[in-house]
Amino acid sequence: MKGVMKVAPGVGNVETRELPEPSPSVGQVKIRVKAAGICGTDIHIYYDEFKVNPPVVMGHELSGVVAELGEGVTGLKVGDRVTSETYFHTCGWCRYCRAGKPNMCAERKSIGSHVNGAFAEYIVVPAGLVHRLPDNVDFLAGALTEPLACVVHGALEVPHLIPGELAVLTGPGAIGLLTLQVVRSAGVRVVVLGTDVDEERLSLARELGADYTVNVQREDAAGLVKGLTDGFGADIVYECSGAGPAAQQLLGLVRKAGQYAQVGLFGKPVTWDLEQVCYKQLSVTGTLATVPSSWHHALRLMAQGKVRTGPLATNLFPLDGWPDALAAFEGRKGVKLLFQP
Ligand SMILES: [Zn+2]
Numbered sequence: 639m640k641g642v643m644k645v646a647p648g649v650g651n652v653e654t655r656e657l658p659e660p661s662p663s664v665g666q667v668k669i670r671v672k673a674a675g676i677c678g679t680d681i682h683i684y685y686d687e688f689k690v691n692p693p694v695v696m697g698h699e700l701s702g703v704v705a706e707l708g709e710g711v712t713g714l715k716v717g718d719r720v721t722s723e724t725y726f727h728t729c730g731w732c733r734y735c736r737a738g739k740p741n742m743c744a745e746r747k748s749i750g751s752h753v754n755g756a757f758a759e760y761i762v763v764p765a766g767l768v769h770r771l772p773d774n775v776d777f778l779a780g781a782l783t784e785p786l787a788c789v790v791h792g793a794l795e796v797p798h799l800i801p802g803e804l805a806v807l808t809g810p811g812a813i814g815l816l817t818l819q820v821v822r823s824a825g826v827r828v829v830v831l832g833t834d835v836d837e838e839r840l841s842l843a844r845e846l847g848a849d850y851t852v853n854v855q856r857e858d859a860a861g862l863v864k865g866l867t868d869g870f871g872a873d874i875v876y877e878c879s880g881a882g883p884a885a886q887q888l889l890g891l892v893r894k895a896g897q898y899a900q901v902g903l904f905g906k907p908v909t910w911d912l913e914q915v916c917y918k919q920l921s922v923t924g925t926l927a928t929v930p931s932s933w934h935h936a937l938r939l940m941a942q943g944k945v946r947t948g949p950l951a952t953n954l955f956p957l958d959g960w961p962d963a964l965a966a967f968e969g970r971k972g973v974k975l976l977f978q979p
């Protein structure tokens with residue numbers, strides 16, 4: 639089978655290679671991958687900015703069909719349409735594993751970085767990671783379950799939302815457009831901020847339910863937010879762009895005693911006026927990836943149609959299309975890029 643691999647440490651060293659098909663050991667499931675999303679992490683892996691264990695097949699956002707069951711697997715059958723959580727191995731007994739926070743486990747080994755991932759025709763994972771896709775979720779939409787689960791954890795499970803509140807969100811990319819929908823599902827109004835390069839994404843944000851969108855290069859975000867909140871400011875702000883100036887701008891838009899949630903990753907230190915956290919008495923939250931409950935919430939939101947991930951799946955590539963996919967990602971083409979192995 640073909641697989642897109644990080645073949646050696648260093649910048650670059652990503653190739654499509656011919657590999658033996660994996661077979662499931664005891665307790666494992668072999669999945670025929672139908673769609674696999676390209677994440678910022680994969681770009682960081684390309685640039686050697688994210689720790690991996692090469693040679694390894696990349697990719698951790700997938701949907702597919704159960705192709706074979708290892709010994710002892712029950713509750714799934716060949717042909718089931720599925721997605722998979724990403725923690726191939728955790729220790730199971732550290733304080734975090736025992737507290738239901740496997741994302742904090744020091745022994746965590748994830749697909750696509752430490753264990754062969756989803757940019758291939760087949761992947762093998764422990765059965766306990768596999769979830770069936772709801773009937774109304776196709777393979778492209780289903781491949782976005784992982785980023786949606788990340789957003790559920792960062793935007794819904796950790797901050798505290800009250801229906802009727804106002805949220806402001808920066809960065810209308812895939813993560814921002816998922817955050818928008820997750821936050822709206824909780825009955826919170828959402829203002830999405832972007833710049834000139836985001837015009838198409840802002841119009842997609844409106845289609846997906848944004849109450850207001852603002853091009854901050856042309857319109858007055860502060861005036862709008864004040865007008866909507868009796869002059870107080872946003873109850874909660876979500877930074878989804880991973881851009882320092884956006885993080886700084888949100889400090890000005892959040893109200894006193896409000897919440898600031900960092901969802902995007904910057905990839906470098908940024909300038910941020912931390913003192914405002916005291917003056918405004920802000921609650922600041924950050925999250926890493928997912929916990930098991932995030933997947934249940936994500937799949938339920940998709941099943942009920944409260945979050946639509948399909949419209950974000952904009953650009954599709956074959957497994958030998960990595961160079962094109964990389965160029966599209968860096969040219970900010972589309973919203974979510976996916977392989978169809
Ligand atoms: Zn990801």
Ligand SMILES: [Zn+2]
Nearest residue numbers: 729732735743
């Ligand atoms: Zn652990």
